[in-house]
Amino acid sequence: MDESPAGTPQGNLHELTHRINYTDIYVLVTPSDLKLDPLVGKVSDDGAGAVATFSGVTRDTFNGKGVLRLEYEAYEPMALKKMAEICGEAAQKWSLKKVAMAHRTGLVGIGHPSVIIAASSAHRADALEACHWAIDELKARVPIWKKEFYEGGDVWKENAESRQSTTQQQ
Amino acid sequence: MKIKVLFFARARELAGTTEAEADLPEGSTAKEAMQMLLEKYPDLREIEGEEGKCVLALNQEYLEKNATTALKEGDEIAIIPPISGG
Structure with a gap:
């Protein structure tokens, strides 16, 4: 994978850009609030007829229990590497102009985005399908952990699709 | 031979540290490194004990469960509990 780190990491902010199969890729792991507009900006392209986005937002209940x-927590360099790998694979599976993926670290208030994915393509099917596939892959193989705090306790969550190996999903 | 060990999430809480250095005989495998870590941090058995709960990453790549790759001086091993990003 021809990763060419751009943007020098600043503070606690870590990002990576590269280009695969004529697709520009941007990934970010950050302790700051995620916003949709800047990520959409990363995938804007004059040749794109479609921009699809996915936002994963923290919710206030799990199995009826109130989440406070x-x-x-992320293994940041590996998380960035795996996110870039997923975006690169998406660029090989679909015809994308640009794809961007950002994930939060640290405390995330209820109702805030924890993850955002954006993809642009000439035609809508590519961007839509790539976003759907990319979030499933992120949940399966990017080394990031979520702890939920309830009244009187906390728990580390486990993704049902957690598939921590190098094996490709068919 | 010295390697760096990183602990995340529940593994970090059980080990009581985010990072440690392990001194192992030349040619040790990741599995042997894990055995040594379990002796040094017995609380880690909580997550390692259940089959398939935890995996290891070597230099930022997941290792297969039965990998026999020999570790090298300066390698970075990470204990990866079940992930929950998204």
Whole structure:
């Protein structure tokens, strides 16, 4: 994978850009609030007829229990590497102009985005399908952990689709 | 031979540290490194004990369960409990 780190990491902010199969890729892991507009900006392209986005937002209940807050922890360099790998694979599966993926770390208030994915393509099917596939892959193989805090306790969550190996999903 | 070990999420809480250095005989495998870590941090058995709960990453790549790759001086091993990003 021809990764060419751009943007020098600043503070606690870590990002990576590269280009695969004529697709520009941007990934970010950050302790700051995620916003949709800047990520959509990363995938804007004059040749794109479609921009699809997915936002994963923290919710206030799990199995009827009230969730007070959530905290994310990442193995940052590996998370960035795996996110870039997923975006690169998406660029090989679909015809994308640009794809961007961002994930939060640290405390995330209820109702805030913890993950955003954006993809642009000439035609809508590519961007839509790529976003759907990319979030499933992120949940399966990007080394990030979520702890939910309830009244009187907390628990590290486990994704049902957690598939921590190098094996490709068919 | 010295390697760096990283602990995340529940593994970090059980080990009581985010990072440690392990001194292993030349040619040790990741599995042997894990055995040594379990002796040093017995609380880690809580997550390692159940089959398939935890995996290891070597230099930021997941290792297969039965990998026999020999570790090298300066390698970075990470204990990866079940992930929950998204």
